[in-house]
Amino acid sequence: MDDRNAPSSALEERLIAAVSEDEAGVVQLAADLIGFDTTARNPGDPARDEARLQDYLKARLEAVGAAADLWEPEPTGRGDRFVPDDLDFKGRPQLAARLGGAGGGRSLLLNGHVDAVSCEPRERWTSDPLRAEIRGGDLYGRGACDMKGGIAGMVHAVETLHRLGVRLAGDVVFCANSDEESSGAGSYACVKHGVRADAGLCAEPTGFDVWASCRGGVNPHIFIEGRPGHSEVPQPHWLAGGAVNAVEKYGLVLDAIQTIRDDWRTRPDHQHRYLAPPDILTTVIRGGEWMVTYPSSCEITLSVQYMPGRVDADGTGQAVFDEVEARIGAVAAGDSWLAEHPLRWEWPCDIVPAEVADDHPIVALALGAGSAVGRPGKIAGLDSWHDAAMFTQRAGTPTVSFGPGSIGKAHVIDESVPVRDLVDFSAAVALALVRWCGVVG
Template sequence: MVSIEERIAERVEARGDQIVETLSALISFPSIVMSDPTKAGPGERDCQLYLQTRLEKLGFTTDLWDPDGPALYEQYKGRPGANKGRTFEGRPNLGGTLKGTGGGKSIMLTGHIDVVPPGAREHWQTDPFEPVLKDGFLHGRGTVDMKGGVACMLMAVEILKELDVPLSGDIVFTTVVDEEIGGMGSLAMVDRGFRADAGIMTEPTANRIAPLCHGILWGRIILDGIGGHAELTPNAWYSSGPVDAVQLCRQMLDGIDILNRRWMFDPKKTHPLMDMPNQIMVTQINAGEHPSSTAGRAEIIIDAQYLPHEKDEFGLGGAVKREIEEHVANVCQADPYLRAHPARVEWILDADCAEVPADHPFVETFQSAVGIAGLSPKLSGFGAHSDIGLPTGLGNTPTVNFGPGDPAQSHQPNERVSVRDLIDCTKAIALTVHRWCR
């Protein structure tokens, strides 16, 4: 006799084309998140309306709402996810609940539908918002980060409903906006009251269970020089000018390299589930005012990582901020001009992190289901930031990352995910829901 889990696995395999079609539909919505939220287009809303229709056909009670960004910021100021200046008019979150028969454990399936801009079109071999299936891969912006995971969690529920699999616990389904710019969409989701006994956030992990993610700090290191004519001999170096801010920038970059080398051998900066120690990545450099003038000002934008055990009393990266600020101050002490005119650090973003213990009952249940699906149950860390800290910490919903695709494909041109990954992910999620909620 065929077991119910064998039936689930077989049905997922048979529905591979529908999984691809679902993801293709999601990709076709250009749900680009903007640094200025007032300039966002209709893509986020259109994508959420599509998902709402699919959920309601399955019997979900749904909630589609535009979060109140300023009110959320005032309520949670200084806490994870609270980012000043974010607004959500026409950019809704979506949540839904499918009630179980009662008495079982609930699960939340969650993800984000916003994507980063595609960048230069000439770097793409296909239109980023016209999905193309080629050689077993679906191409398009968001295939990996992270509409692929959203498609899998939706199809997993649809297949369980199709097979009439009995579930005692509720399924909570949420998709948020604004993840790629700081996570306020997830804060709004948790504040709205969506929670469960455990959760899966379908960020791309190459179908590995990742109960841990990094916290991320974005910062701006400002170096004030003194502008002058680039082609003439300076006559008052380090007094009235000029002082080349590009040269000061080089010195600060060397200082960042020194701190990174120190962190590589600092046990506080490593975790057994992470491939690499914490690092500070320089992601932008802005300097100069005119081709024939020495730069009077330079800015170095950094992206720095921290681990859950480094969180401060507010659940954020305050201690790591201070560590970086002290190092920047020490670098300035080595230069006579910077000693008198020290660099300033302004913090742009602090996105929190979380870890669910490996021996948590949900992690163990998830590992067993992943094994049945033919995947490795070995745990891994999620090297980038994800929003698991908000449902885990604020929402009391222990949430792990698990999703299809190579995470290194995220934000790249020609982003793509394999159909095999999509099928395997859908299978693992469906089996986990069955085991956890029965």
Template sequence: MASQPSLLTLAERQVTETLERRRGDIVDLAATLVGFDTTASRTGADGGEVPALQALLAARMQSAGFEVELFVPEPDDLPASRMLAAGHDMTGRPQLIARRPGTGDGRSLLLNGHVDVVEVGRREAWSSDPFRARLSAGRLYGRGACDMKGGVAAMVLAAEVLAELGVPLRGDLSLNTVTDEESTGAGSLACVARGLHADGCLIPEPTSGQVWLGSRGVLLPTVEVDGRAGHTGLARGDELDGPGVGAIERILPILEAMRGLREQWWAQRGPGETPGWIVPTHISAGEWIVTFPDSCSVQLHVTYGIGQADADGWGTAVEREVEARVRAAALADPWLAAHPPRVHWSTDVPSGTISADEPIVRTALGAAASLEHHTGITSQTTWIDAITFSRSGTPAIGFGPGDLANAHTVDESIDVSELVRAAQALAVCAMRFCGVAGERSPRPRSERTEGVAQPAGLLAAP
């Protein structure tokens, strides 16, 4: 075995060496988690396979000596928020909070991860069953392997090994697995509402081992336009004067307007800024193959940068900008001017960031440096639950295994060696952030953030 980096304490070396020996256990747990179909769109009384997965993790954490709470939030348990529709239903989707008390005089650390995954799409496009993990050439394949069941496996093994070795953490260590991250963020919001908090939080999302300080916000509007039903066999040269008007073609000016708006955002961005983007993700129209569709709706995924958010981090200003661009496009089109499009707004998950000087950031950077990982602070774009915790007073960062480019893809996968490195980094972070009774963890110069530039796109909102 290669010698461990000298910047680790004896206790840290013991933990990291144990996790290296437990490589197979980390992979086995990740593969087991992939085997549960926890697709985010699944709702209803049975909750798909979320209850079984959460029960498995609860049993493991309880066996490791953690205090375990497993609960299904009721609609009244959720706070009023732009993130959620009124009466948001989480039936069948339990949330897990596990806690190992410290000796009482250290900082508390939260490890959070989501267990829901996105739809697999066309199964025939996959090389193998997306819910039966496959190990090939050092990579683990399956839906959620990268985003983020691999990260969850890494944090569970890190917590288990710390407990099994009897590492006397001075601060409390909590582990939290949630649902709904891929849709509304309701899982972590419910846990915060239940009182979950800590002095710092690590979320092993697929950050390629880098530190994400925050993220852009997300709006999910639907734009609807009217057509006029009629027999397509009677179509003639001037459709607007014919028996029918196809709503699909009438929505094209709106899509072009959204393309122009997103390009404008990027053309006008400041140095290092990460503005928003607009992606049409779902379109619905048509009733019959020989009938002009009399309506068409398109769902948009609208991200917005921190600099585009309002003073509270929400996307109200972006909503107004999108609506104004839709109105302008409609006025320039004869049919839409007479039949104005309608914009329906659903949820808004806020943007946010934390300072690079936060102790949790310095701890993550220092642990990675001691493990000789190539880690820095990077700007990122996708929304993660870190925003919910940071806004509630628990500074949180993304810091985990896997490349985001592999998330949500056909044949999603993750490098097994990254899972081991992530588990080691998370364990060392826990020891340094919470503190170890009777031992002073090293704080090498590399842990300090003097001279570490915070991306301009992640500056705190005013």
């Protein structure tokens, strides 16, 4: 181990030893969390075990002296651009817990999302995805790496500090939210509730790298209008009352999408040292009513990503949305039918990207703590999105992802995390807390 990264004090040595001695504790904690069904939802889906999981975490944190706040955010209805329409949190409470420091130190946010992607196709798993199982040194189960294992490591670190009687100077702010896998509405609700700290760690499966930046995204719907008519009957021009095929009009939209995609790949302001250039593609298409009828409508959904550098001063991606709508709209306007029957757009839920500077102390903190437990990592980016962006962007809390396991094992059949990673991560978080918040006495 490089001496510069070795544990820097007898206390740190004790912490690492104490975490290692309690491997069974952190594994059991992760297994308990996996046992709660917290499958990510669409608006309207009934709640599952989210409240029971949060009660469990609340009890664990209160047992080490934290003041825990568990609440169901109010539904926002329609019109909040950061929340899907008609989303409510009934049965899906969010958890924020504060472990008050003695004073004089910096506060650190420890964040994790409690939702996990669907277990389906469940019959193809080697073991029950909701009953954690260890095979060959890896812990298997839905959420093992994304990211119940990471949450377990964070809670276990706080518990270990308490067990050893270590008193921090700064506060620990623990936050467990829902809805990371769907929209970011959970962390958004937490930020609106007042969750803040001087900096933050989010326990995504980075494999001890630090994800300091991510791309944002939005999934607009485009509605294309046609005019129905009999497909086996010759049709006059639409101006003479003929039918119009909405699905074929989509061909024009597709051409425009592909032009934007090609342009975006090489745009200078889309080049980023850790992130791929953004993409734009059709992900859902629906159209037509009957096998011998001209389709009267075609509805498509796009997946559009955007770079941290394209976030507007108001903290939204509006300029990107305007560009997409204008460029596709201009192509459509060259068609006489679409010029008179313009595309109709809907722009749901803006998922805003963020980045933390390489030289921000939270980056060095995470990398240093990883190195000190023998897990050196590097600065990287996440081409998808993580809650860290929400805290960075909207809570004035520069937050990076740093956690156990590999993103390659996330969202897959037989999701897993190495037990070694859980132990090392718990030790790294304990060190990070001591180094960041400071120790009293």
